[in-house]
Amino acid sequence: MGKRILVQRRGRGGSQFRSPSWKRDGPVRYPPLAAASGRGYVVDILHEPGLNAPVARIRLENGVEFFNYAAEGLYVGQVVEVGEAASPKTGNVMTLGKIPEGTMIFNVEKRPGDGGKFARSGGTYAVVIGQKLEENKTIVRLPSGRTVEVDSRGRATVGIVAGGGRIEKPLLKAGKKYYRAKAKAWKYPLVRGKAMSPYAHPHGGGSHQKGGTPVPKTASPGQKVGFVGSRCTGRGCVRARAQQKQ
Numbered sequence: 748m749g750k751r752i753l754v755q756r757r758g759r760g761g762s763q764f765r766s767p768s769w770k771r772d773g774p775v776r777y778p779p780l781a782a783a784s785g786r787g788y789v790v791d792i793l794h795e796p797g798l799n800a801p802v803a804r805i806r807l808e809n810g811v812e813f814f815n816y817a818a819e820g821l822y823v824g825q826v827v828e829v830g831e832a833a834s835p836k837t838g839n840v841m842t843l844g845k846i847p848e849g850t851m852i853f854n855v856e857k858r859p860g861d862g863g864k865f866a867r868s869g870g871t872y873a874v875v876i877g878q879k880l881e882e883n884k885t886i887v888r889l890p891s892g893r894t895v896e897v898d899s900r901g902r903a904t905v906g907i908v909a910g911g912g913r914i915e916k917p918l919l920k921a922g923k924k925y926y927r928a929k930a931k932a933w934k935y936p937l938v939r940g941k942a943m944s945p946y947a948h949p950h951g952g953g954s955h956q957k958g959g960t961p962v963p964k965t966a967s968p969g970q971k972v973g974f975v976g977s978r979c980t981g982r983g984c985v986r987a988r989a990q991q992k993q
Contacts, residue, residue, distance in 0.1 A: 752947050757934075765932060775802055776862025777840065777854075777902055778813045784830035785809060789823050789838075796930050800869035800910035803838075805829075815840070816854055816867060818906030837906040843875070843885040844899030850875050853908045855887060856901030863902070866890055870911020873903070 757764055775798070777783055787807035793814075795802050803817040805827055818838045829840040835850055846852060851872040854863035866873040866889060876886040876894065884896045918924045921936075928935035941961055945952035950961040 753943075754948065764934070773814050774862070775814045775816060775854075775867070777815070777856070777860075778807075778811050780860050782809070782811045783807070783813070783840070783902075784832075785828075787827050787829060789821060789825045789827060792817050792821065792823060797932075799913060800867075800908050815863075815904060817909045818853070818904060819909045819911070820906070821909065835905050839905050840902055841905060842899070843887070843897060843901050843903055844878060844880075844883070846875050846885075846903065846905070848875050848877055850905060851907055852887075852903040852905055855897065855903040857897055859898050859900040859902075861901075863904075865895075865897075867908065869908050869913055872907040 775795075785808050787805050790804045790806050790812070793802045793804060801817040802814050803821055804812060804814055806812045807829060821838045825838060827838050827840070828834060828836070831842045831845055833839040833841045833845075835841060835845075835847055843855070851874055853866040853872050855865040855873050856862065857864040865887070868890075871890040873890060874888045876888050878885055878899065879896070882896075883899045885899045885901075886894060886896055888894050918927070924935060927933075940948035940950035941953075941956055943951035
């Protein structure tokens with residue numbers, strides 16, 4: 748088989764397609780349930796290249812440090828409460844069962860102790876709709892509008908994730924988008940598959956580009972594409988077949 752096509756190289760991964768998450772000081776998640784309780788304060792607010800929202804470093808009185816998405820209005824030195832005894836104030840980490848209905852929250856845990864799964868993008872928030880005390884469930888409306896029931900023992904942060912409105916500012920020129928994509932490990936610019944040659948993409952080739960959306964192959968990405976068991980390749984093969992038809 749010849750050279751790997753782009754689809755195969757992306758599937759294999761590597762430095763060209765790697766996310767810049769290695770630059771982070773630590774994972775953005777709540778500490779273990781046993782160690783996360785009491786009061787603390789915001790040590791620093793950090794910019795993480797691989798994320799779309801600022802991150803707050805929080806240190807508790809017992810010495811435990813963890814990273815959480817910064818809420819709008821959070822500042823360095825602010826006192827933060829964590830645990831069941833926390834009050835519903837911006838930046839505090841509370842148990843879902845203790846949060847009043849109608850409160851805006853973010854970084855919501857799907858299961859107790861998983862560190863936070865829902866509403867983590869900049870400017871987003873979820874809303875507590877109600878409590879099912881007999882089932883130990885909390886009804887939460889996610890940013891997408893979907894409603895889910897999560898364990899009331901899970902945790903969430905009160906407020907809205909900072910960094911909202913970042914997508915409202917236009918990029919204006921391709922160079923701006925190029926450097927932003929480079930920092931976020933996006934694939935940019937993105938060339939259409941049907942504009943490529945057959946060796947580069949399953950949709951490539953043909954006498955001319957056809958309109959409409961190409962029908963995807965049923966095979967998984969990188970499988971059965973390119974020069975797989977071909978008898979001949981290149982323009983010489985095309986000429987030979989044309990001569991045979993004549």
